[in-house]
Structures are given as structure tokens and as C-alpha cells.
Amino acid sequence: MIAELGHYALVLAIAVAIVQSIVPFWGARTGDSRLMAIARPAAVTQFLLVGIAFAALTQAYIVSDFSLLNVYENSHTAKPMLFKISGVWGNHEGSMLLWVLILTLFGSLVAVFGRNLPEKLRALVLSVQGWIGVSFIGFILFTSNPFVRLSPAPIEGRDLNPVLQDIGLAIHPPLLYLGYVGCSIAFAFAVAALIDGKIEAAWARWVRPWTLVSWLFLTLGIAMGSYWAYYELGWGGWWFWDPVENSSFMPWLAATALLHSAIVMEKRDALKVWTVLLAILTFSLSLLGTFLVRSGVLTSVHTFAADPGRGLWILTILILFIGGALVLFTGRAGALSKGGLFAPISREGSLVLNNLFLTAACATVLIGTLYPLVVEAVAGQTISVGAPFFNATFGPLMVPLLLAVPFGPMLAWKRGDIYAASQRLMVAFGLAILGVIIVAISAGFDAFLAAFGVGLAIWLIVGALTELAFRAQLFRVGLGTSLRRLAGLPRSAFGMALGHLGLGVTVLGIVVSSTWSTETIRDVRPGDTVTVSGRDVTFDGFSREETGNYNATIVHFTISRDGEFLRTTTGEKRGYTTRMVPTTEASINWFGATHLYISPGDVKEGGIVLDPGVYSDQSVLTLYVYWKPLVALIWLGTVIMAFGGVLSLSDRRLRVGAPKTARRQIVQPAE
Amino acid sequence: MRYLRALLLAIMALASLPALAVQPDEMLADPVLEARARALSAELRCLVCQNQSIDASDSQFARDIRIVLRERLTAGDTDSEALDFLVARYGQYILLKPEFNATTALLWIAPPLLLVGGGVLAFVVIRRRSLRNGEPDALTPEEQRRLDKVLRESGTGGA
Known part of the structure; x- marks a missing residue:
């Protein structure tokens, strides 16, 4: 009933x-x-x-x-x-x-x-x-x-x-949906403005909080999905460039671009046409993601339940909304195109650069995701576009963008001074170069790319702090005055600084963990010890657990270093009784932001793989132990970014409706 | 949810067989050769899986390819010889990073093309607009129409 x-x-x-x-x-x-x-x-x-x-x-x-x-x-x-x-x-x-x-x-x-x-x-x-x-x-x-x-x-x-x-997957979909669907608000505002035929700077002020909210949840949702894959899949991979992941990553890239272009529109009444287009594209990518995943058109690991009826329905929605909005845009955009002028070297110019790279990166992901489908449909050939392709194309697109990030906030609106900005960033630049040199010397010339990556991360982190220090006039006026100035800054200033700082933290985690991770894969019996990066992992033995829901073989370990006991831990092989699907529960041990990741593989006896819950004195465990330096920074960085988003959202400017154009122009002279 | 169900399928694929991919008995004694094998494995698709490399898949097929790959490397193949051998057998589909050829040209060229094209476009637009910096704003179409009208009227009046 x-x-x-x-x-x-x-x-x-x-x-x-x-x-x-x-x-x-x-x-x-x-x-x-x-x-x-x-x-x-x-x-x-x-x-x-x-x-x-x-x-x-x-x-x-x-x-x-x-x-x-x-x-x-x-x-x-x-x-x-x-x-x-x-x-x-x-x-x-x-x-x-x-x-x-x-x-x-x-x-x-x-x-x-x-x-x-x-x-x-x-x-x-x-x-x-x-x-x-x-x-x-x-x-x-x-x-x-x-x-x-x-x-x-x-x-x-x-x-x-x-x-x-799993608790991670229980909250992952709602987070991601809040992000995806939040994009619909910016879309609705864009279409409404096009129908209405007029758009003003206040439009960006109304749209920005919604974009910020959806960006915030997309960030957390993607990060959570990534962390879930990391601990649940059992081998420590955290991003696979799977079409389904790409489906959530593309709206994120577009939303990030939108967040930045909306600032230009709000402050300077410029980039209006582009911002409206971006608002349409962001939600279009959310719809596209829904179509790709729901229709089963992708033969991704991730897609199940291919149902053409559903696919057709979503495809129709997709065509009507994206097509309709773009037709409307083409017809009406001309009437909107007027706004503030600016020189190429300016805050606006830097935000255009941001949008250029983010859009190109987003397009790369889109093309890579759809290309195999198109080739198969048009040429009848099957090709694969996987992680190595995206690493080779997406990576190089990100580097110039990341290099440019600290410059953006240092440039004045309308007409910036690149030399003055460079001077202010000398400290960040010096520390980054120092980082490159230290890593290159200690890790060898082979690790040159990694050294560069570490330098890039330092550049981003210190650059973000420099912006705040500059605005507080740190070391120029008394410390008290500086702190007062800092406290007086709008929350959105901290939001931006944290957003960029978090990005740097994530980059650091990615570079360090992917360069210096080590692994050991071995068959072990109770009493055997595996050593990874100076930590000894001793396999203590098996035990059994039966809940109504699943049966499990629990494997026990002791972690020590140079004979000194650190801790004990367990991993599990579970077999869920109803669906007979085995899962692995890895043991993740934190050493600061570094993980000692212990993953139990098969439990075997005489070459036969035993079911979860079954073992004997003769059983052998295939053990995978990984040392993943600073890997937790990847997710810590995204949390910092999201926190920056929350701060920006709580900024008074966004809560109060009245537009206040280009206030920063006065607060922050070009010098 | 899409993402979720996604991931979940991923896992189903992963979890339906033993646990993790590379098994100790497959690994080569020579660490340099083994490292090469691992690196190459990440670039090869497990053909019976969906979007997984043979390095990440625990299917029997992935295991077979991992073993074949290591045999080729042990026999003295270079990386590209080993890949060519597998492509000859299984087709381009096995490469997760497609080769540059007529079919994939657009795939490889599009990203830099978009960046450069977009960059030039943005620069030209900003340049053209910023050159007018300091000058009064251009007329709106409505103002232009009114101006035209006034000019036309004064023109006819003058004649």
C-alpha cells in the first residue's frame, strides 16, 4: 500500500x-x-x-x-x-x-x-x-x-x-549526484537568460553559489569514489581513466572552468557569452555521463544492465536538452556579447588561460572516451583508449595550467603587470627550484620528471600562501597589522587560496606516490616476513569469521621496524553467502600520509585456491605489500579544495544578493 | 550512482575470480626484466575484461598474456618487438594506448589542435577587443540602428 x-x-x-x-x-x-x-x-x-x-x-x-x-x-x-x-x-x-x-x-x-x-x-x-x-x-x-x-x-x-x-559506496552516489544535478541549476539559469535575451553581471553572482555547491560535491564525490577504489579493489590503484570515472571527471573539469569564468563575469562583466556556454556544457556533460553509463553503450568494466529502451530514452533527453540549448545559444548569444575590456596580461587573461586549458583537457577526456565508440560505429574497427593514452595527453595539458595558477591571483584586473607578479612569486619560485634540486640530487637524474613534479607542487602550495601573505602585507607592515588585514580579508580569498593549495597537495601526493611506491608480491606461510621500505610485515596466521552475511578468512600480521614492534593488523578475504562473490579487505596502515598497504591474495593449498573461510596448516597466502609514500595527500588535497569551496560559499558576498562590482580592484592595486 | 554501479561492476569482474593480478609464480627472477614486463603489462588490455589492463586483471586470459609477454622478453625481444608480437596476434584492440595511424590520427591530434586553436581564437578576440581599451564602447545594435536612422533622416533632410 x-x-x-x-x-x-x-x-x-x-x-x-x-x-x-x-x-x-x-x-x-x-x-x-x-x-x-x-x-x-x-x-x-x-x-x-x-x-x-x-x-x-x-x-x-x-x-x-x-x-x-x-x-x-x-x-x-x-x-x-x-x-x-x-x-x-x-x-x-x-x-x-x-x-x-x-x-x-x-x-x-x-x-x-x-x-x-x-x-x-x-x-x-x-x-x-x-x-x-x-x-x-x-x-x-x-x-x-x-x-x-x-x-x-x-x-x-x-x-x-x-x-x-561499504560505507564509502553508501555515501558516494548521493555526493556525486548532488554535484551532477547541481549543474542543472547553472544550466537552467543559462537557458533562462538566453530565452530572456539579457544577461548581466548579477547573473554570475546568482549562479556562482550553485556552481560552487555542485563543484564542491563533485569534488568530494569523485575523491570518495577514488578512495573507495583504492582501499576496496585491493591493489592500491586510485584512478583508472575508466569511461565511468571520466563521466564524472568531465563535468568536474567543466564546472571548475565555469567557477573561474563566472568570477570574471561577476567582477568585470566580461566573458558573458563564454560563461553561458560553459554553464550549458557543464550540465550537458552530466547528461552525457548519465547516458553513457545508463545506456550501457560503453563496454566499460563499470557498465552493466545494457537496456536499449532506457538508452534511447536518455539519448532523446540528451539530444533535446543539449541540442535545444545550443541552438538557443547560437541564436541568442550575439545579443549578449558585450562586456568589460581587458588586456591579455590581466586577471581576466589568466582566467581565460585557465578556461582554455581546462576546456582542452575536458575535450581530451571526452574525445578519448568516445573515440572507440565512434571508430567502431564508423570504421568497424575496435581500438582501445585506456589509461596510458590519458596519462600521455591529459598530463602535458595540466602542466602549463598548474605552472600558471599562482600568477593568476597576483595579476590585477583589466591590465596586469607580469614582472611585478613574478617578483612577488620569487619566494615560491626559489623554494620550488630548491625542491627540484634536492629531489634530483637525492633520487638521481632518472627521477627528473618526479623532481619537476615535486617542484610544481611546491610552487602551487607556496604560491597560494604567497597570495594571502601579499594581501595581508606580511613583512611590510607590523605583524599585528598583517594579522588584522588577514582577518579582514573576505572568506572567498581564503577559499581561493585553499583551493589552489589543495591542488598543490594533491599534485604532491600523485607525484610522490606514483614515483616512489614499492611493492612485494610473495607466497607466505605463517611465520614468514616480507620487508618493504624498511618495514617488516610478519604473517602471523589465519582465523575464521562467519556472520550471517558472509564467511571470511582473516589474515593476521605484525608490523615491525628493525626488530621494534609497531602494531598488529588484519586483512580479510570475504565470501558473501547470497551472491557467492569474494571480496578483499586490505589493511591500510598510516605512517603520516604514507600508507603501508597490505592486501591478502589467494589462500591456496597444493595450487588449489580455497574459498573464503577455508584454510588449514598447509595453506599458503599470496601476499601483496605496497609502500605508498604520501599517497594520502591525494585525497587530503581534495578535502582542502572542498573546504576552500565551503569558505567561498560562506562569503558574505554570495549570501547577500546585491552586486558589488570589482571591489578587489580597489583593495588590491596593480602596483 | 552510474559511477557506483560502475565501480561495482569493476569489482564484480575483479572479485569473481581470485584476488589480485600478478601471481608470484609468474614473476621473472631478473628484476630489470620483471619491471619491464610490469610496465608493458599496464599498456595491454585484457581482452576478455572491460577496460582493464592485464596487469590489473586476474582473468585467465590476462595471466596467459602476462606469461607470453614474459617469455618474449626473456627470449630477448625489445619492448616494441614484444608489443608487435601481441598486436599481430590480437590486433590493435590490445593496446590501451593506440598507435598513431590513419584511424587514430584525430584522436592524437585533437587535444593539441584544440588547445592551439582555442588559444589563437582567445588571443585574437582579446587582442582585438583590448586594442579598443580606453576608447568608448562600441554601439549596441539598437544604438547603431538608431544612429543609422538619424543619419538617414538627416541625410534625406539635407538633400
Whole structure:
């Protein structure tokens, strides 16, 4: 009964979404305030209705109502409650419902907090949100309905895939969706502005917080997925350039570019056309990602459930929204193209450079991801485009961008002085060169690339701090005055500094861990010791664990250094009883930001691989031990970046609606 | 979620067989040769898997290729000879980094082309616009229309 209520709520939601798509739009065209006023209550109602549907499905999972096909296929009574709930979005239908829930949440937030928006713009934005809502609720109702009943109801469910039974993957999809779907707001604003035919600097101020929120969640979502792969896959890889990863990385790159170009638009009323295009492209890439993954068009490791009906539906959405928005853009962009002027060497110029490289990098990922599909369709040949291609192309595109990052904030708006900026960055430059030299001497000339990478990271980190120090006039005025100046800086200044600093920290983690990681792979028996980077890992033996959910062989280790005991730890080989899928639980031991990563491989006896939970005195364990220096900095850096985003978001300027153009121009003279 | 289900499939593929890829019994005694084999393995696709290298896959196929690769290296093949041998047998599909040829030219050229093209475009636009720096802003189409109208009217009036 509750499921039927949820189903019905979803049907009502699409009805409300249809009203929200048409009525406010018509009102905006005819200038009828009463019609435009429908938008806000409609958006909130749509959210509440989808919320009811989502709650109904969640309830079915909590009580294990196997009369719902979706619950039967993805849940089990023996599962911990957390994974019963995360199972709601651990499958196609439920995840799409979560997608729509977040979409309508954002729509209702615009409705509630968008009081300072011009009436017409708000009506148009919510109307565009309504179109997206109609498409995706329709997609759920017609191709992916989670409320389909099953009769007779089975006694027991088929269980959630064991690899999804993990706290990381329980929160990863909601984070990523908040990011993906958040891009729809910038898209709706862009389309609304194009329909309205006018755009002003204030537009960027309204769009930026939403972009920032979605960028923030994309960053955290991608980082979380990456960390999850790192600890769960059992060999310490953290990025695979898999098409599915690329599908989330492309919107991130575009959103990062958008975040930067929106600053130029807000401060200087320039780059308007480009910013609008970028807002459209960012959400288009989110939709493309949805299509690539949902349709099964990619034969990626990651894609399952190829269902052409669903694929066709999403492809239609994709074509209508991206195509429609781009046609609209082509027709209307000309009318928008006027804005502030600037010299090539200026803050604006540096942000254009940022956008150029980020867009080129994003295009590279896009081309690499789609190329095999196109070649197969057009030429009938199969080729592979994998990690080595992306490393060879994406990497070189990033280097000049990273080199340029510290310059950006040092340049004045409108017309910057590159020599003055260079002078201010002398300390950062000196420290970076020192870093290069130290690494090159200690690690040998072979590690030249790594030395360069370390220098680059130092350049980014110190460069970000230099910006703050300069603005606080550190060492120029008294320390007290400097601190007061620092405290007086807008939060967005710290946000930017942390964003760039976090980037440097991530780069450092990537360079150091990928250059100096070491590994040992060996068959061991209880009592054997494996040494990696001076740490001795002694295999102490096996034990067994049986929960209702899975059987496991637990392997015990003692870690010591030069005979001195450091700690004991365990890893596991699990076999989940319902699906008979084995998983590996690696042991990750922190030494500062460095990991000693111990991963149990097969448990064998006489060359035969034993099932999880089975072992004897004669069993041999294949042991993989990795030493991964500073690897944790990769994720620490992304957390710092995200924290920078939070700070920027809390900046008063973004909360208060009134535009204040180019204030920094006065605060920070060009010198 | 896409990403998730994604990853999860990844794992299904990984987890459905033993655990990790390279097994101790495959590894070569010569550390230099073994390091070369590992590096090459990362560039070869496991053909029965989806988007995994033979270095990361634990399938039987990946294991077989890893062993063949090590045999070739032990027999004295250079890296490119070993790769050519595998391409001759399994086709271009096995290379995760495709060779540069007529089919893949666009793939390889597009990124630098986009960067340079975009850069030139951006520079030209900024240059042209910044040259006007200090001059009054250009007229909007509406202003231009009005100006034209005034000029036309004054023109006819004068004649």
C-alpha cells in the first residue's frame, strides 16, 4: 500500500512538473505575474511529492518488502540496516529516483532562496528545471519504475552486491549526484537568460553559489569514489581513466572552468557569452555521463544492465536538452556579447588561460572516451583508449595550467603587470627550484620528471600562501597589522587560496606516490616476513569469521621496524553467502600520509585456491605489500579544495544578493 | 550512482575470480626484466575484461598474456618487438594506448589542435577587443540602428 502511495506520488510529481514547465514559462512570455507565481509552489510541491516516493521506497527496503521486484533484487534480510538503506540507490531504478529527488531539491531551494531574483528570470529558471523534471520522472515511470510489484512475493531477497556493502559506496552516489544535478541549476539559469535575451553581471553572482555547491560535491564525490577504489579493489590503484570515472571527471573539469569564468563575469562583466556556454556544457556533460553509463553503450568494466529502451530514452533527453540549448545559444548569444575590456596580461587573461586549458583537457577526456565508440560505429574497427593514452595527453595539458595558477591571483584586473607578479612569486619560485634540486640530487637524474613534479607542487602550495601573505602585507607592515588585514580579508580569498593549495597537495601526493611506491608480491606461510621500505610485515596466521552475511578468512600480521614492534593488523578475504562473490579487505596502515598497504591474495593449498573461510596448516597466502609514500595527500588535497569551496560559499558576498562590482580592484592595486 | 554501479561492476569482474593480478609464480627472477614486463603489462588490455589492463586483471586470459609477454622478453625481444608480437596476434584492440595511424590520427591530434586553436581564437578576440581599451564602447545594435536612422533622416533632410 505504501509502495502504491509512493508510485502515485511520483505520478503526481510528473503532473506538477508539467505544470511547472509550461505555466510559469507562459507567464514569463506574456508578462503575467500570476502565472509566473505558480513556479515557486510548484517546485516545492514537486520536491515534496518526489520525497514521498523516495520515502516509500526506502520504507520498503527497511522492512524488506520483497513483493517489490526492486527490493527483492537488491536487498536481503540479513543485511545491516545501513546497507538496507543504501541499497535504495544501489541499483538503477532507485538511483534514478535519488537523481530526481536531488534535482527537485535544488529546484525547491531556488524557489525558496531565490527571493532576490527578478521575477521573470526566476519563473524561467524554475520552468527549465520543470522540463528536466518531466524528462527524468518520465524516464523512471516509463522505463525504470522501482514500484513494480512481484507476485507471489519471495521469502528472501537476492541481496545487494557485496562490493556495494561499504560505507564509502553508501555515501558516494548521493555526493556525486548532488554535484551532477547541481549543474542543472547553472544550466537552467543559462537557458533562462538566453530565452530572456539579457544577461548581466548579477547573473554570475546568482549562479556562482550553485556552481560552487555542485563543484564542491563533485569534488568530494569523485575523491570518495577514488578512495573507495583504492582501499576496496585491493591493489592500491586510485584512478583508472575508466569511461565511468571520466563521466564524472568531465563535468568536474567543466564546472571548475565555469567557477573561474563566472568570477570574471561577476567582477568585470566580461566573458558573458563564454560563461553561458560553459554553464550549458557543464550540465550537458552530466547528461552525457548519465547516458553513457545508463545506456550501457560503453563496454566499460563499470557498465552493466545494457537496456536499449532506457538508452534511447536518455539519448532523446540528451539530444533535446543539449541540442535545444545550443541552438538557443547560437541564436541568442550575439545579443549578449558585450562586456568589460581587458588586456591579455590581466586577471581576466589568466582566467581565460585557465578556461582554455581546462576546456582542452575536458575535450581530451571526452574525445578519448568516445573515440572507440565512434571508430567502431564508423570504421568497424575496435581500438582501445585506456589509461596510458590519458596519462600521455591529459598530463602535458595540466602542466602549463598548474605552472600558471599562482600568477593568476597576483595579476590585477583589466591590465596586469607580469614582472611585478613574478617578483612577488620569487619566494615560491626559489623554494620550488630548491625542491627540484634536492629531489634530483637525492633520487638521481632518472627521477627528473618526479623532481619537476615535486617542484610544481611546491610552487602551487607556496604560491597560494604567497597570495594571502601579499594581501595581508606580511613583512611590510607590523605583524599585528598583517594579522588584522588577514582577518579582514573576505572568506572567498581564503577559499581561493585553499583551493589552489589543495591542488598543490594533491599534485604532491600523485607525484610522490606514483614515483616512489614499492611493492612485494610473495607466497607466505605463517611465520614468514616480507620487508618493504624498511618495514617488516610478519604473517602471523589465519582465523575464521562467519556472520550471517558472509564467511571470511582473516589474515593476521605484525608490523615491525628493525626488530621494534609497531602494531598488529588484519586483512580479510570475504565470501558473501547470497551472491557467492569474494571480496578483499586490505589493511591500510598510516605512517603520516604514507600508507603501508597490505592486501591478502589467494589462500591456496597444493595450487588449489580455497574459498573464503577455508584454510588449514598447509595453506599458503599470496601476499601483496605496497609502500605508498604520501599517497594520502591525494585525497587530503581534495578535502582542502572542498573546504576552500565551503569558505567561498560562506562569503558574505554570495549570501547577500546585491552586486558589488570589482571591489578587489580597489583593495588590491596593480602596483 | 552510474559511477557506483560502475565501480561495482569493476569489482564484480575483479572479485569473481581470485584476488589480485600478478601471481608470484609468474614473476621473472631478473628484476630489470620483471619491471619491464610490469610496465608493458599496464599498456595491454585484457581482452576478455572491460577496460582493464592485464596487469590489473586476474582473468585467465590476462595471466596467459602476462606469461607470453614474459617469455618474449626473456627470449630477448625489445619492448616494441614484444608489443608487435601481441598486436599481430590480437590486433590493435590490445593496446590501451593506440598507435598513431590513419584511424587514430584525430584522436592524437585533437587535444593539441584544440588547445592551439582555442588559444589563437582567445588571443585574437582579446587582442582585438583590448586594442579598443580606453576608447568608448562600441554601439549596441539598437544604438547603431538608431544612429543609422538619424543619419538617414538627416541625410534625406539635407538633400
